[in-house]
Amino acid sequence: MLRKCLAAGATIVLSLLASGVAAGAPLKILGFDDSSCQAWFKSKDDPEQRKQYVAWARGFLSGHNYANQSQQVTDLSSGTVELYIERFCRDKPTARFIDAPYRMSDQYSGRDAPISK
Numbered sequence: 487m488l489r490k491c492l493a494a495g496a497t498i499v500l501s502l503l504a505s506g507v508a509a510g511a512p513l514k515i516l517g518f519d520d521s522s523c524q525a526w527f528k529s530k531d532d533p534e535q536r537k538q539y540v541a542w543a544r545g546f547l548s549g550h551n552y553a554n555q556s557q558q559v560t561d562l563s564s565g566t567v568e569l570y571i572e573r574f575c576r577d578k579p580t581a582r583f584i585d586a587p588y589r590m591s592d593q594y595s596g597r598d599a600p601i602s603k
Contacts, residue, residue: 517542517584523575526583536568539583543567546587550595557595 518525518539529535544567551558567590574586 521582521584523579523581523583526571526575527579539571540564540568542584543571543587543590546584547591547594550587550591554591554595559591559594562590562594 526539529539541564544562544564547559547562547567567587570590571583571586574589575581575583578585
């Protein structure tokens with residue numbers, strides 16, 4: 487019974503997601519009030535905030551792996567994720583640090599190109 491309920495729930499969620507994509511709904515990123523690289527730089531002196539940012543990025547990459555099982559990002563340490571975001575923000579200081587995991591998924595999935603529909 488539980489399995490049937492979970493399957494039905496998954497079907498509903500997938501239907502809603504598909505209808506949102508088909509309708510051209512904007513992608514909603516659930517993250518932080520300030521997702522700028524400037525916020526990333528400021529978090530250097532706040533280890534708890536920095537941990538939250540890195541954990542969010544790792545969660546994003548896990549979501550990528552779930553959605554793109556044939557092109558998964560390899561297992562990355564928190565230190566690797568942090569270093570990647572640091573470099574990304576240093577190179578693009580006006581960008582959002584949450585864009586770094588997008589680029590990581592491009593690079594570390596073996597795709598070496600942005601995700602396309």
